[in-house]
Amino acid sequence: MDYSLITTRLGEQVRQRRLNRGLTQAALASLAGITRQKVIAVEKGDLSVGMMAYARVLGALDCEFTVVPARMPTLDDIQGVFD
Template sequence: MDYSHITMRLGEQIRQRRLNRGLTQVRLAALAGITRQKIIAIERGDLSVGMMAYARVLGALDCELTVVPAAMPTLDEIQGVFD
């Protein structure tokens, strides 16, 4: 799996968690002790963001990172790709 895809998925999950908790990017940045620009970069899956920034954001969201094997897409998920 391409590492840029991993950071994009992680950023999307962080964004969704932030929204589910009713937090703005500014508020999450304040809770994590980083800048709003860094939150934007994380949510976009920017490859230049360091692990410490991710750790601070995950901590502010009361989350932890779990490593799981990548799964192959199901036939239902790729339906229509080759039409």
């Protein structure tokens, strides 16, 4: 499986959790002790973001990592591939 798809999915889940909690990116950054730009990178699934940033963000959202078997991408996941 493509690594970028995994981080993209994680970023989407982080963003949804942040929105569900009613937090702005700046507020989450403050809680996590990182910059707003780093939160943006996490939510985009940027491959250059280190594990510590993901851990800080998830901790600030009262979440943790869980390892689950990967699933095949859906049509929504790959919609922009052939544009």
